[in-house]
Amino acid sequence: MNEVSAAHPRGVFAAAVTPLTSNLEPDSSAFVAHCRWLLEQGCDGVVPIGTTGEGNSLSVGQRLEIIEAATRSGIAMSRFIFGTGSCALADAVALTREAVAANSAGVLVLPPFYYKEPSEEGLARFYSELIDRVGDDRLRVYLYHFPRLSTVPITPALVKRLRTAYPGIIAGLKDSSGDWSFSAGLLKQFPGFGVFSGSEGFLLANLRAGGTGCISANVNVTAALAHRVYAAWREDRADRLQQELDQVRAVLDRYPLPAAIKHVMRVITGNAAWQYLLPPNQPLSEEEGRALMAGLAALPQMKPILART
């Protein structure tokens, strides 16, 4: 990545799964190895400790360990956007400060998600307090719109309000609504806003509409295929490449996340650190695991990826 792309992250970002020890602590060395592999496969960047990374199931201390492991890895920090949201303002501040101090490309911040139907004023106050307390011009905030899990949508009115208050700092949004019209509406209302699709299924559509790329769970597995879409997105063949990506997505999406991704990583790498999930998430059953791998193996575009096994 050159300096410009470092300042404005673009392309294919994996919402990285978090390998764990048998005692359910983060496995830092397996995590760094996974980040390296994702970048080798063609990811433009990695987003640890978000939804797929079981960020909310990890303590603040454990999440800080992941940020520190990334910092010590030697990987350019411009490749990382860290999930730093929390229901607790003080925790979001601590995580975001660490991510900024590490010179990461940005932070992905869920709204506080325990209290239901918070006011726009209350949400704006959460993000304002966070930004003011971090107090660092290097901060780049990606708002995290995932209403099915957070139950708290990021409305266009909130985006407008925060962009006006913090024009350089509110850098973009990850749209995990599954509703393409939400991204399309934002890109129309706020040209140049850094909209990442939460699904690689919208990667091409998002790029064509002026969006920035995707931050996706499935690209833990399909980084190489998503990279081909991104590399060719201005060309006619991009549609066919997107279809190849979608075929894999259709298989992965039959199984719960992050269990499905961890199962594939375990098979590909043989590393036991992929078999553990923090409760309440559970690993796939043996039968699910077999069916998933058979489904993937039936797709020719998965051959080079599965060849690592």
Add this chain to the structure above:
Amino acid sequence: MNEVSAAHPRGVFAAAVTPLTSNLEPDSSAFVAHCRWLLEQGCDGVVPIGTTGEGNSLSVGQRLEIIEAATRSGIAMSRFIFGTGSCALADAVALTREAVAANSAGVLVLPPFYYKEPSEEGLARFYSELIDRVGDDRLRVYLYHFPRLSTVPITPALVKRLRTAYPGIIAGLKDSSGDWSFSAGLLKQFPGFGVFSGSEGFLLANLRAGGTGCISANVNVTAALAHRVYAAWREDRADRLQQELDQVRAVLDRYPLPAAIKHVMRVITGNAAWQYLLPPNQPLSEEEGRALMAGLAALPQMKPILART
């Protein structure tokens, strides 16, 4: 409280609001003063850092400060049940360990609430890991059923499974569903189970059905009235006393929690520590505050309570 009631908490428990400094840190001395006042008013116990106490909006460190402030207060620790739930297992363990080390009467534990529709197996694993990691026979867990906010119900099947696995430790449940039939069903299925109603509106019904009492936000304000219901629950006059309690509840329930409770506490005590809420919760508007206080002042049973102003 004698040793028996300390071992099996019963009666009227306030889900205590958390006073904050202007910098949004817990105000320990105002917190302890509030606990003392609640007990003087007739509360049998206090439940800090739950939903009303903005527990999920506080960092683990801030929640530990509250537990420590209670420990140093000189109040008998058998009067406290602490909210120690978290989406992160390691955080729930750290908080629960501290609450047990402090000899509290128990802990009130939300299920992990970020991931939606977790399996019963996954929830059982969360509570099992928590109990096993704390590893202390003194632990008494109250499951926290608040599906509107947590989105994750505690099903009777889960209660059965956990009671079977940890018969002495799974002590009861706080039912904040607002659906009386849920409590009634549990008491029928599990006689002697420590069911607290999450609303003082069900206090009398719950006691008559074999339940343990209530853990309620409104009793921050109406402890004296709820105490009268509890003291008289076997007598005919209990219905009239419950009605007097319900009249106040009807006024308080028009306004958002915990803002309404904090507003009343600010008026009653004159302490500025009650004016701050952690985002996304917001204080009442001036108009709401005036209407709330007028509504309360119109009720004769509120006179002795408001006389503190």
